[in-house]
Amino acid sequence: MSFETVSVIGLGYIGxxxxxxxAAARKRVIGVDINRHAVDTINRGEIHIVEPELDVAVRAAVTGGFLRASTQPEPADAFLIAVPTPFKGDHEPDLAYIEAAGKALAPVLKKGDLVVLESTSPVGATERLADWLAAARPDLSFPQQAGEQADVNVAYCPERVLPGHVMRELIENDRVIGGMTPRCSERACELYKSFVRGECVVTNARTAEMCxxxxxxxxxxxxxxxxxLSIICDKLGINVWDLVRLANRHPRVNILQPGPGVGGHCIAVDPWFIVDSAPEEARLIRTAREVNNGKPAWVMNKVEEAIEQAQADGKQGKDLTIAVFGLAFKPDIDDLRESPALDIAIELASRHPGxxxxxEPHISVLPDKLNSPNVILVDLPTASAQADIAVLLVDHKPFKELxxxxxxxxxDTKGIWT
Incomplete structure (x- = not known):
C-alpha cells in the first residue's frame, strides 16, 4: 500500500x-500540534521557529496545497510522532507526550497504516507506543500481537540533523530504521525513501532507539x-586552546573544543536515557554528563573572580555592568533549549546587583526565564561599549568578527577572543 497522505504529530524543530x-516530495501532509499559534502560523505559509530554508519550504508546501496544519489528528496512511521526551524526577525519561500523541491518533487509525516514532526515546519506547495503540484500538492488530500479519505497522526512525542545516541533512543523511518486524521496517523504508537520498539502514526497533x-x-x-581538560589547564596556567591545537596535530587525536557546558534537546538529554536504563553499568556516560553539567558553575566562578578583581580596583559591584555574549545552546541559531549559556545568564542575573x-542576535525578546529588571537585551556595539566584564558563551559568527x-x-569560554 502506497503512502499518499502523511501525518506529522508535533510541529517543532524536527516535525x-x-x-x-x-510535502516537497508531493505527499499530502497533515501537520498536527496542540499549539494553536503554531498551527495558524503554518497555515498562513509562515514558520514559528528559526531554521534556514525552512520558511521557503513551508511557504511552497502550503501555497501548493501539500501541507496544512491542524490541532487534531486526521486519517492518513502514515503517522510520524515527533514530540518532546523531557525528564521527570531524577533524569527519568517522561513518555507522556508520546503516550498522548499515540492516544490522540489511535481513533483515526485504519488497517494498512504505518506509525513511526521519531522522538528521541529510551529503549523500549516503540514497544510501549504499540501497546498504547493496541489498548486504544482492540479492533486492529499490531506487531506485538500478529507479527508480520499485523493490521498496523510500527517502527522507530530517529532524526540525526544539525540545527541550522536541518533541511539539507534531512535529505542527505542516512537514516536508521528499526521496525518491530521486518515488514514494519520495509514499509518505513519505503516511506522515507520518498525524500531521503541517504541510505535507509534497517535494524530492529530497540537497536535503532539505542543507536x-x-x-x-x-x-x-x-x-x-x-x-x-579546560578546567585542568586553567588550574595549571596553560592555554587550553593552544594545547588542543598542538595535540590535534597527532594523526590519531581529535580533541573537541571546550565550552561553557552542553545544551540542546539531544546531547544534554539523551545520555541520561542510557543511564536510566542501566544505572550500574553506565559509569562513564554518567560521569561525562556530570562533568558537562558542572561546567556552567565553573564559568560562574570565573565571573565571580573577575567581579572581585574589579572591586579590588575600586569599583562597586552594583556599578559593574556585565555583558553575556550568546544565549543559544550553539552558534548561529535561536534555539535556547537546555542552553548552558542561558543558565549562566539566569544565574548571573540573580547574583549580580548591577x-x-x-x-543574542537571533532573538528579539528575552525568554521568560531571564525576565529580570537588571537584564537588558542589547546589540553588540552597546554591550562592548558599556560593559566592564564580557562573558563570551556562544561563538556566533558576529562575535568572531568583533x-x-x-x-x-x-x-572567553570558546577561545575566540583569547
Missing part, C-alpha cells in the same frame, strides 16, 4: 521540517573530555 520535506542515544552519548563523552547586558575594547575584563 515541521520533516513535514515540509514530505540514537549512543550517537549523542559518544559526543557528550568527547565534549566532557575537552571541558575537563546591570546585565544580554547579547574587536573588544582593551578595558574589558573577558571570560
Amino acid at each position: 515541521l521540517p520533516t513535514a515540509a520535506a514530505f 540514537k542515544l549512543t550517537e549523542n552519548a559518544f559526543r557528550d563523552v568527547n565534549i566532557a573530555f575537552a571541558n575537563e 546591570r546585565v547586558l544580554a547579547v 574587536s573588544m575594547p582593551a578595558h574589558l575584563k573577558i571570560i
Whole structure:
C-alpha cells in the first residue's frame, strides 16, 4: 500500500521540517500540534521557529496545497510522532507526550497504516507506543500481537540533523530504521525513501532507539573530555586552546573544543536515557554528563573572580555592568533549549546587583526565564561599549568578527577572543 497522505504529530524543530520535506516530495501532509499559534502560523505559509530554508519550504508546501496544519489528528496512511521526551524526577525519561500523541491518533487509525516514532526515546519506547495503540484500538492488530500479519505497522526512525542545516541533512543523511518486524521496517523504508537520498539502514526497533542515544552519548563523552581538560589547564596556567591545537596535530587525536557546558534537546538529554536504563553499568556516560553539567558553575566562578578583581580596583559591584555574549545552546541559531549559556545568564542575573547586558542576535525578546529588571537585551556595539566584564558563551559568527575594547575584563569560554 502506497503512502499518499502523511501525518506529522508535533510541529517543532524536527516535525515541521520533516513535514515540509514530505510535502516537497508531493505527499499530502497533515501537520498536527496542540499549539494553536503554531498551527495558524503554518497555515498562513509562515514558520514559528528559526531554521534556514525552512520558511521557503513551508511557504511552497502550503501555497501548493501539500501541507496544512491542524490541532487534531486526521486519517492518513502514515503517522510520524515527533514530540518532546523531557525528564521527570531524577533524569527519568517522561513518555507522556508520546503516550498522548499515540492516544490522540489511535481513533483515526485504519488497517494498512504505518506509525513511526521519531522522538528521541529510551529503549523500549516503540514497544510501549504499540501497546498504547493496541489498548486504544482492540479492533486492529499490531506487531506485538500478529507479527508480520499485523493490521498496523510500527517502527522507530530517529532524526540525526544539525540545527541550522536541518533541511539539507534531512535529505542527505542516512537514516536508521528499526521496525518491530521486518515488514514494519520495509514499509518505513519505503516511506522515507520518498525524500531521503541517504541510505535507509534497517535494524530492529530497540537497536535503532539505542543507536540514537549512543550517537549523542559518544559526543557528550568527547565534549566532557575537552571541558575537563579546560578546567585542568586553567588550574595549571596553560592555554587550553593552544594545547588542543598542538595535540590535534597527532594523526590519531581529535580533541573537541571546550565550552561553557552542553545544551540542546539531544546531547544534554539523551545520555541520561542510557543511564536510566542501566544505572550500574553506565559509569562513564554518567560521569561525562556530570562533568558537562558542572561546567556552567565553573564559568560562574570565573565571573565571580573577575567581579572581585574589579572591586579590588575600586569599583562597586552594583556599578559593574556585565555583558553575556550568546544565549543559544550553539552558534548561529535561536534555539535556547537546555542552553548552558542561558543558565549562566539566569544565574548571573540573580547574583549580580548591577546591570546585565544580554547579547543574542537571533532573538528579539528575552525568554521568560531571564525576565529580570537588571537584564537588558542589547546589540553588540552597546554591550562592548558599556560593559566592564564580557562573558563570551556562544561563538556566533558576529562575535568572531568583533574587536573588544582593551578595558574589558573577558571570560572567553570558546577561545575566540583569547
